[in-house]
Amino acid sequence: MSDTGAIDRMPSTLRQAAIEALLEADLDRKVERTNTACRLWFGRRLGVHAPTDPALPDRPGRPAEPMLVSPRTVKRRSVHTPAGRIAMIHALAHIELNAIDLALDIVARFAAEKVPRSFFDGWMTVAQEEAKHFGLLSRRLAELDSHYGALPAHDGLWQAVEATSHDLGARLAVVPLILEARGLDVTPSLLEKLHAVGDRETAAILEIIYNDEKKHVAIGAKWFRFLCARQGHNPAERFQELVRACFRGEVKAPFNDRARAEAGLTPTFYRALSPLSR
Incomplete structure (x- = not known):
């Protein structure tokens, strides 16, 4: 249960604001806290961190639903039936909720890193846009007489936080760049399917998400290259090393090489990691 009085007290640092948003279990209030943190940060009304900041949680705040299950037990979703589209939108909403917390976590966890202030500008922009995506998908579920939490979801995305909590470079490699x-x-083919079944409303939301995600990958690539330059690493080689060490899943082909390249992620980074593309 969240501290109901905390939302009335303005944070004094970005790290505090990010942690309070992470801890929030009420999802409307989580979005509100995220947007407040962005407004205060971009208004230059917050420091970056302070010794009095609260402790970083092991896990983000979550409501009682959805029930979290193993990724292997989540059924495949088809857009060709109303129930299948609801399941697909629910799964996307779950991804975007986790993406809010992933952006907040990178800000809070690495607040003491020696990086330019613009690093935090980038990730707070990501947090704000992920909150926008979650809101769009949640409202679409309501239009379809459903809601976020109505179906089971998996916890695979948060495992990336645990696997990369020790190193900013690893976090950048795994979260934005994988x-x-x-x-x-995957989004272009999903858009084609939605248009084919006449679901223009959901397709319009995915267009927004797709264009924003290009920016998010670009932010990740920018700061990954920044760290590699500072540490004297070849970016592509360092990326492959970190992914092999810290990522538990598969790097799956086919790849949208054009969109990835537009975001600064060229095939020299990821092709060697996918057996099917060698």
């Missing part, structure tokens, strides 16, 4: 980049690969 997980978010995957969205660039």
Whole structure:
């Protein structure tokens, strides 16, 4: 249960604001806290971090539903039936909710890193846009007489936080450059299917998400290259090393090479990691 009084007290640091949003279990209030943190940060009314900041949680705040299950037990979703489209939108809403917390976590966890202030500008922009995506998908579920939490979901995305909690470079490699980049690969075909079944409303939301996700991957690529330059690493080689060490899933082909390249993620990064593309 969240601290109901905390939302009335303005945070003094970005790290505090991000952690309070992470801890929030009420999802409307989580979005509100995220947007408030962005407004205060971009208004230059927050410091970055302070010794009095609250402790970073092991897990984000969540409501009682949806029930979390193993990724292997989540059924495949078809857009060709109303129930299938609802299940697909629910799964996307779950991804976007996790994406809010992933962006907040990178800000809070690595607040003491020696990076330019614009690093935090980028990730708070990501947090704000992921909150927008979650809202769009939640409202679409309501239009279809459903809601987020009505179906089971899996907890695979948060495992990326645990696997990369020790290193900013690993976090950048796995979250924006593997997980978010995957969205660039699969969304175009999903858009085609939605248009084919006449679901223009959901397709319009996915267009917004797709274009924003290109920016998110680009932010990840920018700061990954920044770290590699500072540490004297070859970016593509370092990326492959970190992914092999920290990512538990598969790097799946086919790839949307054009969209990835537009975001600064060229095939030299990821092709060697996918057996099917060698």
